[in-house]
Amino acid sequence: MAGILHIIGGGMAGLAAAVDAAGAGMHVVVHEAGRSCGGRARSYEDKHLGCRIDNGNHLLLSSNKTVFRYLTLTGALDTLAGPGAPLFPFVDLAEDARWTLDLSRGRMPWWVFQPHRRVPDMRLAELRSLYSLMNAPDNATVVDCLLPGALSRRLLAPFAISALNTDCESGSAALLGAVVRESLSLGGDACVPWFARDGLSESLVDPALTYLRYMQVEVRTQSRITGLDVAHGRVTSLQTPDGDIALGPDDRIILAVTAPVAHGLLSPHLPALAVPTEFESILNLHFRLDEAPQPLGSFAQCGFIGVIGSVAEWVFLRGSVLSVTVSAANRLANQDPDHLADIIWQDVRRACDTALTQPLPARPAAQRVVWEKRATFAATPAQNRMRPGSATPLVNLALAGDWTATGLPSTLEGAMRSGIRAVEALGLKNPTDP
Ligand SMILES: Cc1cc2nc3c(=O)[nH]c(=O)nc-3n(C[C@H](O)[C@H](O)[C@H](O)COP(=O)(O)OP(=O)(O)OC[C@H]3O[C@@H](n4cnc5c(N)ncnc54)[C@H](O)[C@@H]3O)c2cc1C
Incomplete structure (x- = not known):
């Protein structure tokens, strides 16, 4: 060689x-x-929870073609889970509303004309925000491009915070525009959500290490x-x-x-x-229950719910663990983690109870707060x-x-x-x- x-x-x-x-x-x-390998995308055994968890929930979109090529090469495609369709269940805790964003699969965005598939109360004129993001100059921030209204509050702003891990006031519109160009603007087929079924290491690390061993790559x-x-x-x-x-x-x-x-x-x-x-942190809270909650409807189909009007943004259900993501979390750095976990657990109950066969208990059996202090660069x-x-x-x-x-x-x-x-x-x- x-x-x-x-x-x-x-x-x-x-x-x-x-x-x-x-x-x-x-x-x-x-x-x-x-x-072990994996860096900021890894799983580990948590002694306190008594189970294996990920350092943080990771959501992929079907448009992430380099990731899917990697998963194909390493034989790990079947380790992912998701609804298999461009579906995103949401709950708005501030305005007591629930809906499932149901994007049409092709490039033509038929979903925007069908009230039961789109964001409630959105105006079609607000879609101009997407055009502004995709054509944003280098120095523009996300708020410079978002028109006020339900589409921004209930979809684009939460999407921006998750994608950039930076708040909309300071986040780069050009970077978000690049994500929109590679996902939403291509239609629902590019926006099918996926996540690691068993764990990040089981999907992204272990199969790659097996492949690398086979290819005689040395991993030290x-x-x-x-x-x-x-x-x-x-x-x-x-x-x-x-x-x-x-x-x-x-x-x-x-x-x-x-x-x-x-x-x-x-x-x-x-x-x-x-x-x-400059870096932004991500806060992940893992709540373990004595019994695995049984989800209903689109929560059951997707395995996650997006939460608006709360500190919590995404709630993932994996077996008996509910895991919550809070992005752009530097703003919470001075808060007591246990107090935050208490507040967030109450929001999780409000978000999930009607989407479960049985309401959640007043307190989880065990909880773990994971701060990734330098989760990403500030975008x-x-x-x-x-x-x-x-x-x-x-x-x-x-x-x-x-x-x-x-x-x-x-x-x-x-x-x-x-x-x-x-x-x-x-x-x-x-x-x-x-
Ligand atoms: C909580 C959280 C949630 C996230 N959610 C998502 C998501 O939903 N979707 C998404 O697409 N992305 C998400 N991300 C971002 C994604 O995880 C990162 O972009 C990605 O993992 C970064 O990979 P990397 O290889 O660039 O860096 P790293 O993962 O940081 O890898 C760097 C590696 O270098 C090693 N290293 C450091 N110094 C040395 C040295 N001197 N010698 C040898 N090795 C060294 C480190 O140990 C580490 O393993 C999330 C990140 C976090 C933290």
Whole structure:
């Protein structure tokens, strides 16, 4: 084999790069600092809850073509769950309303003309917000593009906060416009929601590791790269706590770590490299019950409900665990987590009770609050401008990660796309590509 491709970071960007580069003629080695791969999309055993949970609920759309290509290559397509149709059940707790958004599958948005399929009380004129988002200039924020009304309050603003993990006042309209262009504007077939049936690791990590083993890719966990040596415009060795790994003339590197780690490793050699510096957190609350609730109607069909008029945004039901997502959660940083969990549990009861065969108990059997403090970069216009491309001035090193200039916010799709772009930037091509 001609040289070694070292991929530093075993999150979604690094694993997607490894899956893409496996079989492209180089020996591939993944160095992951943690005990297991997956990074910000992983599952683990929670002793307090007594079950396995994900670090956070992750929703995919059928338009996430890079993710679906990865799942196809790794044989993991059948590990996903979802309604199999572009359906999104919602409850508005502030205005006591419930509906199921039921998008028509083709490009023609027939659903907007059918009151029982669309957002209640929306005006057709509000659809102009979508056009504004898709044509937004780089410096516009989401609020600059949203027309006031029910469509914005009940769909576009919640969609923006989930997609950008940034509030509408500061979130980049251009980044949201990119998501709209790749999803809603293509029709319902591009908007079918999916999530990991058993867990993020079971869908996104374990099948990939099996595939990589088969492709003779070496995956080293607990393998932290602590520094890089650079000479004559190329990386010459990787520093680790156990000693240096010298690089040969054909060896290449994909740096698929988080933005602060990449900056730390590269700033001595590339002082002009800019990376995003502001981050937003995501709060996930997992409530375990003694008995698995039995959902009804579109909650049963989808496995989740969108919540408007509450701190909670999405409630997922998996067996006996109800998991709640709260995005753009920096605003809640000073609140007591147990107090927040109490408030949110009451909202979960209001949101779910009429969609279950039995009402939820006054208190869950156990609960776990998971703060992902740096869940994503803050998707503001200013931070978006600080994202570097894959290629770097170091000829044998490319960058990957959801924070690089993918044109998308921090998402699985963006992370995986960045991994594949890094492989391309190093001049490697997977023989299975057209
Ligand atoms: C709670 C939560 C909910 C989310 N929800 C969604 C969602 O619904 N839909 C969606 O599409 N996206 C969602 N995302 C975003 C998605 O998870 C991320 O965009 C994606 O996982 C980022 O992957 P990455 O590989 O770029 O980075 P990371 O996952 O951060 O991977 C970087 C890896 O590098 C390793 N590393 C760091 N330093 C070193 C070192 N020195 N040496 C070796 N290894 C190192 C880390 O351990 C890590 O494994 C969510 C994220 C969070 C946190």
